[in-house]
Amino acid sequence: xxxxxxxxxxxxxxxxxAVLLAAALAYTSFSASSEARQPSQLLNANPDRxxxxxxxxxxxxxxxHGERLDFRVSDRDGSxxxxxxxxxxxxxxxxxxxxVVVSGHVRDGVFIGERDTLSTKCPSKFSEGKPR
Amino acid sequence: MEVLLALAxxxxxxxxxxxxxxxxxxxxxxMDAGLADLEARKQAKYAEIRDARLDHAxxxxxxxxxxxxxxxxxxxxxxILKQLDGVDKPAESGG
Amino acid sequence: xxxxxxxxxxxxxxxxxxAAGAALYATRRTTGPSALPDRRWVDSSRRAVYAVxxxxxxxxxxxxxxxxxxxFGFQLVADHSSTTTPAFYRLTAMWSSQAGSLLLWAWVLSLxxxxxxxxxxxxxxxxxxxxTAVLMGLGGFFVSLMLFASSPxxxxxxxxxxxxGLNPLLRHPSMMIHPPMLYSGYxxxxxxxxxxxxxxxxxxxxxxxxxxxxxxxxxxxxxLSIGILLGARWSYTELGWGGYWGWDPVENASLxxxxxxxxxxxxxxxxxxxxxxxxxxxxxxxxTFSLALLGTFLVRSGVLQSIHAFGASTVGAPILALIAVVxxxxxxxxxxxxxxxxxxxxxxxxxxxxxxxxxxxxLLIGLCAVIFWGTFFPLISEALTGTRASLAAPWFDRxxxxxxxxxxxxxxxxxxxxxxxFSVAAARRIFLWxxxxxxxxxxxxxxxxxxxxKPLALLLFSFAGFTLAALAxxxxxxxxxxxxxxxxxxxRALLAVTARNRRRYGGYVxxxxxxxxxxxxxxxxxxxxxxxxELAPGQSARVxxxxxxxxxxxxxxxxxxxxxxxxxxxxxxxxxxxxxPTRNYYRSQDPSQGPIGRxxxxxxxxxxGLRAGxxxxxxxxxxxxxxxxxxAIRDGDRRFARASPDLQGLAIAAVAQSYLTNSPPATFRVxxxxxxxxLWIGALIALTGxxxxxxxxxxxxxxxTSSYAAKLGRELSRA
Numbered sequence: 001x002x003x004x005x006x007x008x009x010x011x012x013x014x015x016x017x018a019v020l021l022a023a024a025l026a027y028t029s030f031s032a033s034s035e036a037r038q039p040s041q042l043l044n045a046n047p048d049r050x051x052x053x054x055x056x057x058x059x060x061x062x063x064x065h066g067e068r069l070d071f072r073v074s075d076r077d078g079s080x081x082x083x084x085x086x087x088x089x090x091x092x093x094x095x096x097x098x099x100v101v102v103s104g105h106v107r108d109g110v111f112i113g114e115r116d117t118l119s120t121k122c123p124s125k126f127s128e129g130k131p132r
Numbered sequence: 133m134e135v136l137l138a139l140a141x142x143x144x145x146x147x148x149x150x151x152x153x154x155x156x157x158x159x160x161x162x163m164d165a166g167l168a169d170l171e172a173r174k175q176a177k178y179a180e181i182r183d184a185r186l187d188h189a190x191x192x193x194x195x196x197x198x199x200x201x202x203x204x205x206x207x208x209x210x211x212i213l214k215q216l217d218g219v220d221k222p223a224e225s226g227g
Numbered sequence: 228x229x230x231x232x233x234x235x236x237x238x239x240x241x242x243x244x245x246a247a248g249a250a251l252y253a254t255r256r257t258t259g260p261s262a263l264p265d266r267r268w269v270d271s272s273r274r275a276v277y278a279v280x281x282x283x284x285x286x287x288x289x290x291x292x293x294x295x296x297x298x299f300g301f302q303l304v305a306d307h308s309s310t311t312t313p314a315f316y317r318l319t320a321m322w323s324s325q326a327g328s329l330l331l332w333a334w335v336l337s338l339x340x341x342x343x344x345x346x347x348x349x350x351x352x353x354x355x356x357x358x359t360a361v362l363m364g365l366g367g368f369f370v371s372l373m374l375f376a377s378s379p380x381x382x383x384x385x386x387x388x389x390x391x392g393l394n395p396l397l398r399h400p401s402m403m404i405h406p407p408m409l410y411s412g413y414x415x416x417x418x419x420x421x422x423x424x425x426x427x428x429x430x431x432x433x434x435x436x437x438x439x440x441x442x443x444x445x446x447x448x449x450x451l452s453i454g455i456l457l458g459a460r461w462s463y464t465e466l467g468w469g470g471y472w473g474w475d476p477v478e479n480a481s482l483x484x485x486x487x488x489x490x491x492x493x494x495x496x497x498x499x500x501x502x503x504x505x506x507x508x509x510x511x512x513x514x515t516f517s518l519a520l521l522g523t524f525l526v527r528s529g530v531l532q533s534i535h536a537f538g539a540s541t542v543g544a545p546i547l548a549l550i551a552v553v554x555x556x557x558x559x560x561x562x563x564x565x566x567x568x569x570x571x572x573x574x575x576x577x578x579x580x581x582x583x584x585x586x587x588x589x590l591l592i593g594l595c596a597v598i599f600w601g602t603f604f605p606l607i608s609e610a611l612t613g614t615r616a617s618l619a620a621p622w623f624d625r626x627x628x629x630x631x632x633x634x635x636x637x638x639x640x641x642x643x644x645x646x647x648x649f650s651v652a653a654a655r656r657i658f659l660w661x662x663x664x665x666x667x668x669x670x671x672x673x674x675x676x677x678x679x680x681k682p683l684a685l686l687l688f689s690f691a692g693f694t695l696a697a698l699a700x701x702x703x704x705x706x707x708x709x710x711x712x713x714x715x716x717x718x719r720a721l722l723a724v725t726a727r728n729r730r731r732y733g734g735y736v737x738x739x740x741x742x743x744x745x746x747x748x749x750x751x752x753x754x755x756x757x758x759x760x761e762l763a764p765g766q767s768a769r770v771x772x773x774x775x776x777x778x779x780x781x782x783x784x785x786x787x788x789x790x791x792x793x794x795x796x797x798x799x800x801x802x803x804x805x806x807x808p809t810r811n812y813y814r815s816q817d818p819s820q821g822p823i824g825r826x827x828x829x830x831x832x833x834x835x836g837l838r839a840g841x842x843x844x845x846x847x848x849x850x851x852x853x854x855x856x857x858x859a860i861r862d863g864d865r866r867f868a869r870a871s872p873d874l875q876g877l878a879i880a881a882v883a884q885s886y887l888t889n890s891p892p893a894t895f896r897v898x899x900x901x902x903x904x905x906l907w908i909g910a911l912i913a914l915t916g917x918x919x920x921x922x923x924x925x926x927x928x929x930x931x932t933s934s935y936a937a938k939l940g941r942e943l944s945r946a
């Protein structure tokens with residue numbers, strides 16, 4: 001086989017591999033992703049979809065029951081709240097009034113958090129409190 | 133006090149940076165750019181020859197393959213040396 | 228003093244702009260028969276770069292002096308330090324702020340630029356001016372950001388008596404070294420980038436710009452690696468989740484330039500030897516540098532949901548604009564030089580080292596693309612569907628794992644092959660022993676039921692075994708060959724071989740380190756035991772093959788923190804050890820909280836209990852239940868509201884001590900990580916290899932510095 005043809009074949013193979021990878025990425029990422037929603041947007045949530053709940057931890061709502069953590073999350077502006085049930089690591093900066101993100105599903109009006117998916121944004125300028 | 137310091141820094145800066153512009157350039161050897169390229173290519177070629185020898189000694193190249201590659205590389209090195217001596221005109225910067 | 232700092236910044240900006248302008252002007256005023264840029268203007272621009280480095284060093288000194296003497300007239304010092312902050316953290320607090328880290332960026336850039344311009348002061352005369360212009364354009368940009376968006380020299384009138392102090396989460400040596408390592412890694416990629424642009428602009432498209440900046444690229448890679456590893460190590464040993472990598476956007480932002488940079492380091496070897504892949508190389512360095520800027524951008528803007536995001540988008544948009552300029556400008560330049568870039572050479576045969584380097588590049592770029600897609604997916608999905616959706620670790624793992632496994636395999640195949648062409652006859656001999664080693668590892672793993680069930684891990688272990696054996700064989704054969712030529716002992720031959728070919732054998736050591744590291748990653752992520760247990764004092768539980776016994780609760784009161792913890796006795800077979808994980812509660816600065824409650828409502832951090840070992844790491848963190856203290860705290864807040872600080876201190880101590888007497892069950896997270904120490908060991912091996920590669924060889928010093936006549940003289944005398 002002459003070298004030019006070899007080169008062409010190699011180019012075609014490489015491009016095909018790249019296209020295949022890109023297609024696989026695109027296809028699976030949309031179905032594997034979880035949408036970010038604030039509590040007020042979860043009113044008509046699909047119980048089979050996974051969501052990333054974002055919002056503020058409502059004051060006075062944090063209760064610990066053994067390994068389980070219960071709290072309420074409200075929208076950033078204070079409206080709409082949803083109770084959350086969570087098990088797993090709780091990041092160090094977790095506090096009432098802080099912004100959090102937790103992944104999970106909605107069941108009967110309660111957000112069931114996936115294990116170890118709770119993360120907290122630290123309010124100070126330089127924040128590195130991460131779990132996940 | 134700070135103003136004096138600031139002034140001193142500014143003056144030092146201007147004097148230092150404008151130095152080459154105010155004096156005549158020193159008589160430094162003008163290194164021909166084309167020469168630099170050829171020299172770099174020569175060094176790279178020597179490295180290739182050494183590598184091939186090492187590969188052969190390590191058993192990665194059979195004797196015939198090594199003879200062939202060594203001859204090829206030495207030929208290319210000789211071509212570069214000839215260009216360095218001005219016998220041939222240097223090739224375009226094509227590696 | 229503050230005004231002096233601002234003045235130095237202004238002078239630095241002016242000087243940087245002068246340096247760029249003078250360099251470009253020099254290219255217009257060509258002199259001599261070979262039309263080289265005007266030497267006087269080039270020299271002046273180089274001196275200007277030195278001056279910028281000096282000015283920025285002055286700024287850094289000024290700021291550090293302010294930190295050391297706790298001068299709270301500087302807003303930066305007041306915001307990030309306090310009189311009680313230990314000296315080490317005061318010195319390193321500079322880069323915990325946005326303005327400070329901008330200064331760090333600009334400072335490292337100016338130092339590196341000075342170094343490279345000094346090293347090339349008599350060479351690459353056509354390329355250097357353009358490179359200078361690029362570097363000083365970048366420097367000027369970052370100094371402008373400081374002057375107009377986020378200055379480190381903001382004064383506070385009147386100066387407060389006390390500062391806010393450092394975030395307790397950052398009080399760890401790794402956290403202080405991690406940012407400058409990372410930033411230096413990012414910044415250093417600008418050197419090869421600038422010289423690439425210079426080469427394209429000056430149309431000197433051979434490999435000489437690569438030779439001069441190769442060492443800087445390797446240094447950039449090394450610093451970036453150290454930065455990434457320190458971040459992972461800190462996460463593992465300090466944070467309460469026990470992991471070293473979470474595919475967080477900012478983590479990914481540092482990994483992407485690392486991957487692209489690794490690809491670049493490999494493919495430039497092909498260009499140096501064979502003159503091929505020139506378009507690919509210039510594209511790679513542009514991509515690497517753009518990704519480094521992107522890493523800087525991601526950390527400084529709130530565009531992606533990340534714990535790291537520092538907010539303050541005042542510098543986010545300009546950096547994004549810079550990235551756009553870099554990408555568009557570089558692309559235009561590359562396209563305009565495309566004809567001259569295309570080389571005549573082709574890859575001779577598939578079974579050659581060049582081919583493997585290509586495969587390696589494809590794998591690395593594939594990894595980079597996957598991470599890029601996953602990191603920016605929230606933005607992509609928002610653009611396409613209107614809602615933000617994000618991808619979590621499982622998605623990343625699914626795609627990264629096979630690509631990384633392939634990478635480990637080719638890290639072994641590459642060193643075995645020769646350049647240009649590889650004899651098929653030799654192939655069988657060369658591949659035999661490593662293949663057997665890989666098969667042996669596979670067979671050994673198959674006997675373990677756990678591993679049988681995880682095909683990916685099995686594949687990785689086998690490939691890593693193959694690669695390590697291949698590398699060992701390379702060293703052995705080379706040493707034997709050297710000994711056959713020169714005599715002497717085998718170890719001495721090994722040293723001689725490595726010393727004479729530092730890049731090659733340093734690279735092999737890096738490959739070995741990466742293989743070991745990947746073994747650690749695969750084992751610790753696939754076979755991890757991770758459990759939450761609730762224990763009352765005196766209780767025990769079994770995790771994996773370990774027996775965990777909660778002996779007693781602990782309380783430790785210090786000046787600024789109270790530590791509640793537990794004493795754990797852990798036993799496995801005949802081995803026994805003691806761990807004391809704690810949770811530190813720092814005093815809050817919030818004045819609305821009571822004098823007693825303030826101590827329990829502030830920031831809290833975990834002190835992890837870690838027992839590292841070659842085979843397993845035993846990791847535990849405790850979450851003590853101090854809810855029972857709330858009543859006493861409220862009582863104390865009421866009764867001691869106006870008491871003296873001493874009395875308050877006694878009350879706080881008493882409340883804390885009461886935790887010991889009636890302590891409720893505490894929750895422990897226990898993680899057993901198999902072979903995770905191999906990760907850190909592999910990383911150290913890889914870094915050693917990088918250092919070997921960076922170390923200048925004696926031959927390199929006999930570089931071309933003199934004229935043709937002198938060179939001829941040298942060669943004649945050697946003949």
